[in-house]
Amino acid sequence: MAxxxxxxxxxxxxxxxxxxxxxxxxxCEAISWLLIYRTNSYKSLKSTIDKASKKLETMKTDPxxxxxxxxxxxxxxxxxxxxxxxxxxxxxxxxxxKSGAVVALVLFAVFxxxxxxxxxxxxxxxxxxxxxxxxxxxxRGLQGEDFTDCSMAFLYFxxxxxxxxxxxxFLGFSPPRGAAGAGLFPMPDPKTN
Amino acid sequence: MGVxxxxxxxxxxNQQQHQNGHFSPFKFAKLVDPDASWDKDQLGDVxxxxxxxxxxxxxxxxxxxxxxxxIWFVIFLVISSAIIYGYYAMLLKVDEEDFGGHGALLxxxxxxxxxxxxxxxxxxxxxxxx
Numbered sequence: 001m002a003x004x005x006x007x008x009x010x011x012x013x014x015x016x017x018x019x020x021x022x023x024x025x026x027x028c029e030a031i032s033w034l035l036i037y038r039t040n041s042y043k044s045l046k047s048t049i050d051k052a053s054k055k056l057e058t059m060k061t062d063p064x065x066x067x068x069x070x071x072x073x074x075x076x077x078x079x080x081x082x083x084x085x086x087x088x089x090x091x092x093x094x095x096x097x098k099s100g101a102v103v104a105l106v107l108f109a110v111f112x113x114x115x116x117x118x119x120x121x122x123x124x125x126x127x128x129x130x131x132x133x134x135x136x137x138x139x140r141g142l143q144g145e146d147f148t149d150c151s152m153a154f155l156y157f158x159x160x161x162x163x164x165x166x167x168x169x170f171l172g173f174s175p176p177r178g179a180a181g182a183g184l185f186p187m188p189d190p191k192t193n
Numbered sequence: 194m195g196v197x198x199x200x201x202x203x204x205x206x207n208q209q210q211h212q213n214g215h216f217s218p219f220k221f222a223k224l225v226d227p228d229a230s231w232d233k234d235q236l237g238d239v240x241x242x243x244x245x246x247x248x249x250x251x252x253x254x255x256x257x258x259x260x261x262x263x264i265w266f267v268i269f270l271v272i273s274s275a276i277i278y279g280y281y282a283m284l285l286k287v288d289e290e291d292f293g294g295h296g297a298l299l300x301x302x303x304x305x306x307x308x309x310x311x312x313x314x315x316x317x318x319x320x321x322x323x
Contacts, residue, residue, distance in 0.1 A: 125318060125323060
């Protein structure tokens, strides 16, 4: 166990948490790769979205096109590309849903495991006092009033977000930018209207 | 290990196929060339990785010194955003309107970099000073 090697550190548990989250992130990406990224339907969907969003962009920024929609055909064309882009994005998020469920299950199981391992134990020391909202997570299940004590939950949260996002980016698994609006947190696009 | 390597290799080749190979003749010189043309994905990726590197470096330095207090988190945010802004607006001189405005460019990789910074800062501080 890694924690045995680093017992000279008071907060050696933090290394265990980080190590476990790195392994979990790799396992999750492997699952996603098996269920989604290697399939042909995903690849074609992704290239469709990429193409459509690039096309839309060039259409919108085309200097020859008049800004005010004097040309009806132009706006109609843009509308059509936009609708197909939205449809493909929706298909993509549906597609991701099944692997998302498996990944969520794995993350949940690992979280439960870590919770058993480090319950009520400060795994790290924060170099700052977090704001009230974050304290709920960083001081979760901990005794005492020292709010710089960091619970496993907060460290695990930091690890899983930073490691997973960067691993996905590195492997080229991040969602295509054109489909950003179809994610779990749809962002309002001021330019659609 | 062999399987993993195979996987990542495959992923890389997939990526290159997706980007029609315009990432493969990628030259380091382009990173500092104000005349180079950028598309949204490339610039986004570069900004993302710059942010992550800045976050990791700041986190390690902050933790090693150690710098304590919420103000240093704010200072990190300012430094990181200033570097990003300086990079695309002053070094590359891209027109931010082509890429969705300042907000979109400054947001690129922001959340991941914040969590990476907090992780590095907390880890180095906890392990090095207790």
